[in-house]
Amino acid sequence: MEAFPTLRTPEGPVPDDAPWWNPQRGSAMPYHRYRPAHERVPLPDIDRTWPDRRVESAPLWVPVDLRDGNQALAEPMDPARKRRMFDLFVAMGFKEIEVGYPSASRTDFDFVRHLVETDAVPDDVTPVVFTAARADLIERTFASIEGLPRAVVHLYTATAPTWRQVVLGRDRAEVHALILEAAAHVGRLASRCPGVRMEFSPETFMLTEPDYALEICDSLTRLWEASPDRPVIHNLPVTVEIATPNVYADQIEYMHRHLACREAVILSVHPHNDRGTGVACAELALLAGAQRVEGCLFGNGERTGNVDLVTLALNLHAQGVDPRIDFSDIDEIRRTAEHCNRLPVHERHPYAGDLVYTAFSGTHQDAIAKGMAHHARRAADLGVPEREAPWDVPYLPIDPADVGRDYAAVIRVNSQSGKGGMSYLLRSEYGLDLPRRLQIEFSQVVQRATDDSGTEVTAAQLWDLFRAEYLDKADEGPVELVEWRTAHTGPERHDFTGVLRVDGVEGEHTGTGNGPLDALTDALAKAGIKVDVLQYVEQATQKGANAPAAAYVECRVDGVTRWGAGLSTSLLTASVQALVSAVNRAR
Numbered sequence: 099m100e101a102f103p104t105l106r107t108p109e110g111p112v113p114d115d116a117p118w119w120n121p122q123r124g125s126a127m128p129y130h131r132y133r134p135a136h137e138r139v140p141l142p143d144i145d146r147t148w149p150d151r152r153v154e155s156a157p158l159w160v161p162v163d164l165r166d167g168n169q170a171l172a173e174p175m176d177p178a179r180k181r182r183m184f185d186l187f188v189a190m191g192f193k194e195i196e197v198g199y200p201s202a203s204r205t206d207f208d209f210v211r212h213l214v215e216t217d218a219v220p221d222d223v224t225p226v227v228f229t230a231a232r233a234d235l236i237e238r239t240f241a242s243i244e245g246l247p248r249a250v251v252h253l254y255t256a257t258a259p260t261w262r263q264v265v266l267g268r269d270r271a272e273v274h275a276l277i278l279e280a281a282a283h284v285g286r287l288a289s290r291c292p293g294v295r296m297e298f299s300p301e302t303f304m305l306t307e308p309d310y311a312l313e314i315c316d317s318l319t320r321l322w323e324a325s326p327d328r329p330v331i332h333n334l335p336v337t338v339e340i341a342t343p344n345v346y347a348d349q350i351e352y353m354h355r356h357l358a359c360r361e362a363v364i365l366s367v368h369p370h371n372d373r374g375t376g377v378a379c380a381e382l383a384l385l386a387g388a389q390r391v392e393g394c395l396f397g398n399g400e401r402t403g404n405v406d407l408v409t410l411a412l413n414l415h416a417q418g419v420d421p422r423i424d425f426s427d428i429d430e431i432r433r434t435a436e437h438c439n440r441l442p443v444h445e446r447h448p449y450a451g452d453l454v455y456t457a458f459s460g461t462h463q464d465a466i467a468k469g470m471a472h473h474a475r476r477a478a479d480l481g482v483p484e485r486e487a488p489w490d491v492p493y494l495p496i497d498p499a500d501v502g503r504d505y506a507a508v509i510r511v512n513s514q515s516g517k518g519g520m521s522y523l524l525r526s527e528y529g530l531d532l533p534r535r536l537q538i539e540f541s542q543v544v545q546r547a548t549d550d551s552g553t554e555v556t557a558a559q560l561w562d563l564f565r566a567e568y569l570d571k572a573d574e575g576p577v578e579l580v581e582w583r584t585a586h587t588g589p590e591r592h593d594f595t596g597v598l599r600v601d602g603v604e605g606e607h608t609g610t611g612n613g614p615l616d617a618l619t620d621a622l623a624k625a626g627i628k629v630d631v632l633q634y635v636e637q638a639t640q641k642g643a644n645a646p647a648a649a650y651v652e653c654r655v656d657g658v659t660r661w662g663a664g665l666s667t668s669l670l671t672a673s674v675q676a677l678v679s680a681v682n683r684a685r
């Protein structure tokens with residue numbers, strides 16, 4: 099099949115040198131050294147069902163941070179760090195937790211003993227312990243779990259051709275025999291521990307011939323006499339991700355449909371992330387029949403990491419499916435993982451990064467500000483708290499509050515921002531609800547400041563800019579109100595009397611109008627300044643009778659149109675300040 103359809107015009111194929119068609123023409127990369135490495139799934143037999151399915155419930159999540167994550171750290175976790183992570187998993191609601199590779203090191207062995215001896219494992223949690231297929235390692239593994247009422251013993255062996263040939267130096271039959279011998283040993287030891295269940299991983303399943311993986315898994319299901327009461331876990335690891343996620347989905351669907359005694363098998367997956375598609379592999383595997391997912395918090399793990407359980411679970415949450423794990427304080431989870439792994443979580447990490455609920459760009463901010471206002475109205479219409487109302491805010495796949503974030507960082511202003519962002523910040527942080535045309539005018543002031551500095555402006559800096567540009571202009575400029583008073587002198591009649599300093603010349607001026615502002619413009623006219631008020635807006639900045647009021651006035655002064663603003667606990671004072679501010683800005 100042609101990789102990409104040839105571009106055609108009615109006259110024929112587009113010539114390679116067409117000015118608007120300029121694809122790359124080959125590179126110096128030594129790509130010829132590689133080939134598609136995955137095993138083809140016997141497709142005629144499969145008749146895929148996964149593309150049409152949806153994930154409608156959470157699988158059994160199994161964090162493997164204390165084993166697979168830990169073995170990938172330059173400095174493996176000390177006992178205190180391991181315990182902190184284990185307690186976090188319990189608090190989050192994980193019910194199966196891989197706690198280590200007890201035969202690998204004294205630290206791992208002692209940690210499992212510590213869990214047993216301190217009675218740290220709740221009744222509804224099952225620890226998993228990992229072992230290679232060697233008699234001495236298996237025996238030490240069983241020694242580590244003595245006294246635990248429940249445990250899973252997880253046996254693994256490489257089954258993929260390169261591993262068989264290069265690492266183990268055995269052919270298909272010999273590797274199968276090695277696995278059966280080790281599994282029989284596990285079975286014998288487990289027969290004395292009724293609470294122990296078994297798990298098997300054919301390492302690098304993604305590269306293993308599907309019929310071979312099936313043959314091995316089925317032989318273990320039989321050997322361990324798996325039943326619905328004591329099911330076996332067949333965990334099919336990606337180990338090294340070498341194919342697109344649809345290939346893994348086919349492989350999992352093939353196993354799901356062919357595994358013997360399917361009702362006695364828990365089909366588990368264990369993706370890694372070498373191609374950056376670990377999450378996609380896990381999600382498609384769930385569509386294809388997987389019931390259990392092993393992964394690590396924030397995708398720690400060998401090389402590019404294990405699949406990220408945080409992203410997977412919150413992806414379900416964002417689709418309206420209960421993830422059955424508590425992520426309501428994502429920052430505490432992140433702090434714990436960062437402390438235990440001594441690795442930072444990236445600012446753009448899905449759901450958890452510092453920047454993932456933040457918009458800097460103008461059109462996104464505008465949409466978010468409108469979306470948040472719409473959300474508040476919808477909650478009020480439904481008569482439910484905003485935290486309960488259905489979420490549909492542009493650019494925010496989930497409500498940051500669901501994971502314990504506030505809205506402070508949702509909009510941040512820099513040179514890419516527009517009026518929507520800065521007015522959102524002034525409204526949410528300072529209660530100022532700027533009229534639309536004032537927003538447009540002020541955003542040019544902000545734009546100049548951000549262009550000059552090249553950096554972000556905080557809400558406090560925005561407030562300083564607004565105060566300097568508008569509020570302070572009531573007292574600074576060519577027109578100064580030294581003192582003033584108004585009087586209501588009849589129906590729709592107000593007098594204004596004030597000492598005005600205009601261009602340094604002080605004098606008393608009076609004016610009359612149908613309102614105080616009208617009277618002030620009359621007084622200004624008598625002082626030689628012609629002012630037309632084009633728009634007047636007032637608002638309370640907070641709830642309550644003594645809350646400061648803000649007034650905004652748009653004026654044309656000698657042909658120049660400008661906004662002014664005033665802020666005071668007296669609405670009259672705020673209005674007078676706003677008008678004088680507009681006059682000073684215009685002159």
Ligand SMILES: CC(=O)SCCNC(=O)CCNC(=O)[C@H](O)C(C)(C)COP(=O)(O)OP(=O)(O)OC[C@H]1O[C@@H](n2cnc3c(N)ncnc32)[C@H](O)[C@@H]1OP(=O)(O)O
Nearest residue numbers: 166169199201202203230231232254255256265266301337
């Ligand atoms: C994909 C995964 O994550 S698999 C888990 C990997 N995790 C770890 O390796 C972390 C902990 N491991 C260790 O500390 C050590 O490897 C130990 C203690 C378990 C074993 O150490 P050693 O006995 O010194 O063996 P070493 O690690 O050097 O080599 C592995 C040996 O086991 C064999 N082997 C590898 N995998 C398996 C397996 N699943 N079952 C049986 N033997 C295996 C190798 O072929 C090699 O054998 P050889 O020495 O005859 O060539």
Ligand SMILES: CC(C)C(=O)C(=O)O
Nearest residue numbers: 254299301302335337
């Ligand atoms: C489950 C196992 C063997 C594993 O860690 C892997 O294959 O990555």
